[in-house]
Amino acid sequence: MDPKDKDLNIVVVDASPLRAAILEEGLRDAGFTRVSLISDMQALARQLYAADPDVILIDLENPSRDVLEQMFQVSRAVRRPIAMFVDRSDSSMIQASVDAGVSAYIVDGLSRKRIRPILEMTISRFNAFATLQRELDEAKSALAERKVIDRAKGILMKRRQVGEDEAYAMLRQAAMNQNRKLIDVARSIVTAADLLG
Amino acid sequence: MITSSMPRPKSRRSPFFRRSRLTVRCGFIPLVDCALPVIARKQGFARAEGLDLVLERDVSWANIRDKVNLGHLDCAHMLAAMPIAATLGIAQVRVPVIAPLALGFNGNAITVSRNLFARMAAMGPVRDGDPAAMAAALARVIADMRAAGDEPLTFGMVFPFSCHNYELRYWLAAGGIDPDRDIRLVVIPPPLIVDSLRAGHIQGFCVGEPWNSLAVEAGLGRIVATKSQIWRLSPEKVLGLRAEWADAHADILAALIRALDRAAVWASDASNHESLARILAEDRYVGAPATMIARILAGDLSLDADGTHVALPDYILFRRAGNSLPSRAQALWLYSQMVRWGQIEPSPQAEALVAQVFRPDLAAPAPPAALPAAAQGASREPVPLLFDGRVFDPKDIAGYLAGFDIGHGGSTPSSQGA
Known part of the structure; x- marks a missing residue:
């Protein structure tokens, strides 16, 4: 320079x-x-x-x-x-x-x-x-998705009396059957649980 | 390959369908007069012409200019003076840009702070709908301030090459105020203009909607003149595109013009104003209250927060005299103001270039074969008429400018030119 x-x-x-x-x-x-x-x-x-x-x-x-x-x-x-x-x-x-x-x-x-x-x-x-x-945005959204999936798993474990692995398998199966993303299914479950109490 | 077991495309925007349409990228700034490209897309007029009109919201006119120049955008919602400045290369790379269509007529206003208006009213008559009387009232305040040794007033506008700049200057000068000596003019982006008025950085501004109405609603501003009063039925925004792109894509351009023309017919129908206001109110377009936009479209204007109200049916228009065409004489009037305020040295070459910028011939229905197109176009072109009654003669710009006491008129070698 x-x-x-x-x-x-x-x-x-x-x-x-x-x-x-x-x-x-x-x-x-x-x-x-x-x-x-x-x-x-x-x-x-x-x-x-x-x-x-x-x-x-x-x-x-x-x-x-x-x-x-x-x-x-x-x-x-x-x-x-x-x-x-x-x-x-x-x-x-x-x-x-x-x-x-x-x-x-x-x-x-x-x-x-x-x-x-x-x-x-x-x-x-x-x-x-x-x-x-x-x-940073990707990390943030991955973290947020992780939280939603964990909540959905928790809801399934409580309502269906299953273990964590089984709850996750249920989510994955539902996602495959409906051709949706796992996170979308998890969101529906969380929303439904919030609405239905 | 599509087979019966595959899910059907969820929307028409899927790649499979999109491939058959031509993508046209159009930039816009969030203002009420971005309506036509928005409506051409939302009401399906562009799709009916086989176009996928992609709207890209931007934050500055400089970005719009650069992105059109670089080909990031195919076309854009531009200030009417921008294609002229680009074609002449004033303070920028010279890129020929044309404007076949106006996207809005009128639609601006001059707003002053409530304090300044109170001073204007205290020193003599102020009459709404009489821009000359309003400018004279402002001149009395400025003379009074100068006698008292006060700092000059500061007014905001949005871009050096804009109708806002030229109309504000014309209006001030008509009142005997020299915009380069008696007052300070500064560029302020519209989203900051109301805050600037509140903070006292400026005492007035000239800007498009919804910003005048937002300043009025906030109890900060008083509208004193509108573009519909200063320069009647004049183009405010145009569809701007590189001349090179227009030449290479004549069919796409024709389709785009048809789509925008249908949007203009739709947006001019008062029965659609409520829907239009609702669409423009969305954050991705203008992001202002739908009720306010509806009042602006109707020309049902609040001049202050105390209930002073006027009905201005032509406050903002998308068509005039049955079309949305800008005229060559209007382009030359804008050029005359660039000369008047020292942005460019006048020359026959520049004038010839400017005469090719607004291209109503690209959008107008074909004239009867018996008449030469140029002659017919010329006879129908509206001649710019300003509120002070002076007649603009596009064939004698120097003579027109010589009639004004204030302004460089091209005689002062202060312009940096191209």
Whole structure:
């Protein structure tokens, strides 16, 4: 990295503090020293003018992205107009960033070569966060399903006076006979038990 | 292979049936005027045309623009000025985008805080339905504040390339307020606009529904002017798609236009408004109370929380004069405002490009063979007429702009251009 690139003033706008922290860490590890976060979307424009960044990174689920569009306009409020990081020569990069769910804005005149490592880091951290999030969601839903199945087994064991293994076999058989998922059968049993008392 | 022992497909959306339909992905922003794509899907108009119209809700106009550019979306509910800005490449990659159909006419309003309205009313006459009088009232407050050395007012709008921006500026300037000197204009996403008014970050805004009505209902805002009064029967949202996609998929586009046209007929029938309001109220579409949306559709408008009420039958429309076509003159008027406010330097090349953006010819029924299509189209095109009675001449944009005291008019080299 060119030593002067370490001083690029980077602002991360992200309503998810966790993802912002992951990205900030990545950028610092890569040697960028001036990284700051904005997570409060009220008066975003004012905060950005005060921060006067060279590079702005913003997640695409953020409705406040449209606020940044205003900064393209030349006006007294904007000392250094911002441009979107879009360039026909870099369409694969744009594609990758939209797929990852992030967009980048840079100060007009800043060379696209200098921002490239920043954007690459951002895309990889966003993708890593999405993977983490997905794994977390899957773990959460697996845990929730486990709980429902355990309750359904408990209901069967009590009502039908059977052991745990047998209760599970009953659930599985019912699921196969009805061409339904085991978890769906378990949910029906729990719902029915709740209703019938 | 399907055999008798296999379960029957549970729904028509199963892969087996879907294969025979063409998928068209349409992006939208949760606003009342996203109705036509939603209805084209929900009422089966798209399916009847052999289309699987997939609706993708998004959170920002910038996302909509980028996803259409990249081909993640085939088409989208766009602000009417967006295809023009994209085609001219103003502050973005130049991508020719066309709009064959309007998805909504009118439908915006300007709302101010209750405090600001009280000041306006205290300093002179305010008349509902008279945008000029309202703007003059605001100008008196601003003059008074300037004399007292107060900070300028801040108004919100939703995107630099939007009817909201241009109508708000037009209205302010008509009252003698220079939108670049006498007031601050900021972009605020609609979901944050009511909170911004509550927090005092802004004192007024121009936005589509349901956000004006939500601000009124919350007891925070007072509607002072509507788009139906400022620029009558004007397109607010359009169906936007890349010109390249439209050329490569002419048949799909024709089918899509037919489906949306049927949706427009359906949505314009007052007897369907209750169903329409119920559908739009769902969280996956607009996510606002159905009763409020029904009142908006009916033009039964509460201007404040104290019971000031007006009936504006054309507050929001899905068709006008029997169709949903945007006109070339309307596109050129939007372009004239981009020039007026310094977003682009005027040029004959830009003007020629803009004249190709709104494509009513793609959606209009074929004209009688005896008449050349262009001549007939031109004679039927409505000329933009604004509340101050000035007539827009699409053939003399420079002359039109020279008639205004406020605005850059292309004479100030302050625009960053393309």
